[in-house]
Amino acid sequence: xxxxxxxxxxxxxxxxxxxxxxxxxxxxxxxxxxxxxxxxxxxxxxxxxxxxxxxxxxxxxxxxxxxxxxxxxxxxxxxxxxx
Amino acid sequence: xxxxxxxxxxxxxxxxxxxxxxxxxxxxxxxxxxxxxxxxxxxxxxxxxxxxxxxxxxxxxxxxxxxxxxxxxxxxxxxxxxxxxxxxxxxxxxxxxxxxxxxxxxxxxxxxxxxxxxxxxxxxxxxxxxxxxxxxxxxxxxxxxxxxxxxxxxxxxxxxxxxxxxxxxxxxxxxxxxxxxxxxx
Amino acid sequence: xxxxxxxxxxxxxxxxxxxxxxxxxxxxxxxxxxxxxxxxxxxxxxxxxxxxxxxxxxxxxxxxxxxxxxxxxxxxxxxxxxxxxxxxxxxxxxxxxxxxxxxxxxxxxxxxxxxxxxxxxxxxxxxxxxxxxxxxxxxxxxxxxxxxxxxxxxxxxxxxxxxxxxxxxxxxxxxxxxxxxxxxxxxxxxxxxxxxxxxxxxxxxxxxxxxxxxxxxxxxxxxxxxxxxxxxxxxxxxxxxxxxxxxxxxxxxxxxxxxxxxxxxxxxxxxxxxxxxxxxxxxxxxxxxxxxxxxxxxxxxxx
Numbered sequence: 001x002x003x004x005x006x007x008x009x010x011x012x013x014x015x016x017x018x019x020x021x022x023x024x025x026x027x028x029x030x031x032x033x034x035x036x037x038x039x040x041x042x043x044x045x046x047x048x049x050x051x052x053x054x055x056x057x058x059x060x061x062x063x064x065x066x067x068x069x070x071x072x073x074x075x076x077x078x079x080x081x082x083x
Numbered sequence: 084x085x086x087x088x089x090x091x092x093x094x095x096x097x098x099x100x101x102x103x104x105x106x107x108x109x110x111x112x113x114x115x116x117x118x119x120x121x122x123x124x125x126x127x128x129x130x131x132x133x134x135x136x137x138x139x140x141x142x143x144x145x146x147x148x149x150x151x152x153x154x155x156x157x158x159x160x161x162x163x164x165x166x167x168x169x170x171x172x173x174x175x176x177x178x179x180x181x182x183x184x185x186x187x188x189x190x191x192x193x194x195x196x197x198x199x200x201x202x203x204x205x206x207x208x209x210x211x212x213x214x215x216x217x218x219x220x221x222x223x224x225x226x227x228x229x230x231x232x233x234x235x236x237x238x239x240x241x242x243x244x245x246x247x248x249x250x251x252x253x254x255x256x257x258x259x260x261x262x263x264x265x266x267x268x
Numbered sequence: 269x270x271x272x273x274x275x276x277x278x279x280x281x282x283x284x285x286x287x288x289x290x291x292x293x294x295x296x297x298x299x300x301x302x303x304x305x306x307x308x309x310x311x312x313x314x315x316x317x318x319x320x321x322x323x324x325x326x327x328x329x330x331x332x333x334x335x336x337x338x339x340x341x342x343x344x345x346x347x348x349x350x351x352x353x354x355x356x357x358x359x360x361x362x363x364x365x366x367x368x369x370x371x372x373x374x375x376x377x378x379x380x381x382x383x384x385x386x387x388x389x390x391x392x393x394x395x396x397x398x399x400x401x402x403x404x405x406x407x408x409x410x411x412x413x414x415x416x417x418x419x420x421x422x423x424x425x426x427x428x429x430x431x432x433x434x435x436x437x438x439x440x441x442x443x444x445x446x447x448x449x450x451x452x453x454x455x456x457x458x459x460x461x462x463x464x465x466x467x468x469x470x471x472x473x474x475x476x477x478x479x480x481x482x483x484x485x486x487x488x489x490x491x492x493x494x495x496x497x498x499x500x501x502x503x504x505x506x507x508x509x510x511x512x513x514x515x516x517x518x519x520x521x522x523x524x525x526x527x528x529x530x531x532x533x534x535x536x537x538x539x540x541x542x543x544x545x546x547x548x549x550x551x552x553x554x555x556x557x558x559x560x561x562x563x564x565x566x567x568x569x570x571x
Contacts, residue, residue, distance in 0.1 A: 017528065021465065022251040022258070033449050041186035044204050046253025048105065054450070054482035054509070054524065055443035066179075066207045066255045067379055068119055070216035070354065072115055074298035075556050079511055080511070083348070083410045083425050083435055121561075218514035218562045 002043040003061040008034050010057040017049035017058070025049075117216065123218025127225040138224035146231020153232070156241030162214075163192060163199060163263065166240045170233070178229060179207040183222045183258065202250070205229070205257045224263035236261060270430045273319040274306035275340050275479035277333040278360050278399070279326025282533050283351040284308045286416035287323070289308040293423050301430045319344035319431060324515040325416075327353040327360045327553055328400040332393035346429075348379055348410040349402040355413040356504045357553015361399045363551050364569045367546045368395060398569070399553040415502035421487045441506040442499045446490035450474055455529045458539040461498060473528050478546060483520035484557065501550050504555065516562045518547050538539040 004025070013033035018026045026049065027037045033045035035057070045063040050056070094102030107115075130138035141170045157169045171180060182191040183204040192201045205211075210225050221227070226249060232243040250258040274284060288309060304319060305312045315336075321343035328334050329344060329398065343346055352358040363371050368559050372395075402408055412425060423526045425435040438444070450471035468473060472479035472493065479498035481490070485506050492499055510517045524539070526533045540547070548565055551557045558565040 002328060007440075007444070011442055012443050012446065012448070014448040014450035014471075014528070039186075044183055044258060045206075045256055046251060046258065047255035048251070048253040050508075052527075054441060055446075056440040057444065063255070064179075064206050066211075068211040068215075069116060070513060072513075072556075072559075073109075073115070075262045075511060077212060078411060078556065080412050081408065082439065082465075082507065082510075083412050083437065214514075214562075216513045218519075 001041050002063055003046055004034075004037045004040055004043060005059040006037060006062065007034060007057045007059070008032070011035055011057040012057075014054060014057050016054075018054040020048045020052050022046070022048070091155050097107065097249075109159045118130055120213040120216045121229075123213045124219055127223060128215075128217075129221055136266070143201060143227040143231040146228040146233075147226045147235035148231075149228075150232040150235020151239050152235075154236040155160055157236070157240050159240055159242070161241060163201065165236060167203075168202070169204045169240065170236045172234070173236075177209045180205045191207065199265075201219065203233075203246075203259050204263055205259060206255070208257065211254075217256070221257070222249055226252075226257075233259075235262060237261070270301040271304045271316075271318060271320045271345065272301050272323045272430070273304055273315065273340065275315070275322065275336060275397050276330035277324060277326035277337060277354070277402070279351070279353060281308050283323075283325030283353075283416040286351075286414075286419060286422055287417040287426075287473055290423055290426075290435065293419075293421070293427075297426060297430065301531075315339055315343055317343050320346060321349045323349070323350045324402055325354050327357050328396065328402060329363070330393040330395050330404060334400075334405055335395065337402055337406055346409045347402075347406065348412060349408045351417060352413045352415045352502060354402045354413045355549045355554075356557065358415065358454070358550055359403045359440065361552030361554075362545060362549055366399050367570050368397065370463075371395075371571075397555065398446075400554075401553050404555065413504035414488060416486050420489070427443075434501045438487060439507055440486055442484045442486040442488065442490050442493070442503065445486045445488060446481055446493045446499075447521045448472070448493055450532040452528055452530075456531055456535065458525070458536070460541070466496060471528075473503045473525055473555050476529070478521060478525075478540065480517065480521060480547070482506070482524050483517045499561045501547070504550055504554075510556060513560050514562055516560050516564075516565055517551065517556070520560055521547065 001079050011034040015028050018028050021043065025037060025039045025043045027038045029036045045060055045062065049058055092104050095102035096102060130141060133242045153173050160166055166180065178202045183202045184191045192199060210229055211221060213222055214225060230247040233247050237243065241263065243265055245261065245263045248260045250260055270512040274287065276284060290530055296521065301308060305317050322340045324337060324340055328337055349355045353360055376387050377384050383561065421437060424437050447467055448471045453474045456475050457476060458478060461477065466477065468476055477498045480501035481493060481499035483506050484499055486500045487504040488503055505517055509517060522533050523537045524547045525531065525536045543564060546566065550571065552565055557563055
């Protein structure tokens with residue numbers, strides 16, 4: 001099971017993660033207008049939610065991280081030094 | 084600029100002794116990888132523009148042939164789990180996959196009539212990396228390379244017919260369903 | 269005492285003011301550090317040796333900027349590119365949308381509100397052919413984008429740095445700071461900032477305005493959106509845009525507007541205006557942004 005943390009301050013309530021997740025991991029909390037994790041068991045760590053979230057509101061802990069060798073090392077270098 | 088003006092990577096060549104300058108460092112590998120990704124992306128997009136759905140078939144053939152060849156080295160078996168494990172060893176780092184099942188399902192492998200399905204989660208994938216570098220969408224012709232590969236390999240190892248459907252594509256993992264039908268090729 | 273130096277290249281001095289804006293926290297900073305060089309805020313003329321932390325702001329626009337940057341690099345242990353101009357070229361990068369002749373003629377020979385004069389060539393350093401961020405010429409140890417970086421961020425970064433600790437600041441986009449709520453609303457017209465009266469509390473993208481918040485690095489408290497104007501992208505690209513070769517500010521905003529409004533992406537593209545200034549205004553000088561295959565910067569730059 002994947003542990004997913006939602007940063008509620010960051011979440012803007014767009015619901016895109018709810019729409020995009022293929023396994024219905026998220027559900028909109030209509031009162032708070034924020035997303036909630038309701039089904040972490042079915043999360044396959046595809047990170048489609050990360051891709052669409054405008055505010056980087058979720059964190060997936062301890063998942064297998066696929067290699068991204070297509071990114072220039074020069075760009076990785078800048079990212080590492082971003083404060 | 085002509086040959087006499089070249090000043091970098093100079094080495095002395097004897098046919099029996101290739102100079103070490105022909106090798107490269109990490110920067111050379113990175114440049115080569117990224118240019119190859121650009122080529123693959125270009126080819127895939129041009130194939131799609133010119134042959135439409137035919138592009139899928141062409142790339143699928145290429146993958147299938149690769150799969151058959153790779154599987155010739157693998158142990159033949161009737162057991163799907165064992166076959167998946169063998170293929171995983173070969174596909175290894177470039178196309179790392181695991182079995183996956185939804186939480187309410189009991190087992191990974193589902194048997195129905197003479198068809199067996201199992202969901203596979205492809206985590207590392209060189210095709211995805213190529214598409215993300217060139218800005219092409221996933222689930223296009225290039226993804227059929229992997230489809231062909233899996234089908235070719237599984238057909239060779241298990242002597243079955245196979246197909247691979249793409250359920251979902253994502254930036255860190257893609258879900259596919261492998262279906263095999265007993266009854267020979 | 270940790271020695272800090274500030275250097276101003278092609279800078280508006282906003283970044284220097286942002287460091288002064290530490291206000292009373294400046295006293296806290298000066299308990300453990302001394303500022304040994306800082307044009308605008310101090311009267312030291314020569315760059316001293318043995319600088320621990322050098323903070324350079326502004327882009328490299330002329331030959332003197334380049335020399336000063338290189339001198340600072342030699343004389344400092346840890347060099348920080350402070351502000352969007354030092355990190356990505358910033359707004360000074362918009363000069364690249366025009367030829368050098370257009371820039372100099374507008375300034376000196378052909379300006380409607382001044383007496384025309386020749387381009388000065390004594391004492392005035394030569395312009396480089398394009399605007400460069402600091403990283404194009406020297407090794408940079410740290411990047412702090414922002415226009416300028418806000419006081420709370422600067423405080424949360426500088427205080428740990430002078431104590432030799434790693435700063436722990438968020439790295440999310442402006443949307444993460446923004447309190448407005450995003451809704452999916454169908455519409456087919458994009459408004460310019462001057463049109464209409466935006467509703468408070470509701471996302472600007474949902475109201476048909478071009479807001480770059482989702483593709484811009486935040487840590488600014490989303491001051492602009494809370495004051496009623498859409499984000500202009502002054503923090504530079506969000507980290508996922510910087511990282512992914514297929515993600516760009518232009519296609520990011522288009523995808524976002526299309527996703528929210530259900531407008532086809534082609535229709536959104538047709539309605540975007542003045543892309544060089546509105547979309548890429550702060551990042552034209554950045555090699556990373558220009559190199560992306562999907563970037564429109566090469567088409568816009570006239571050098």
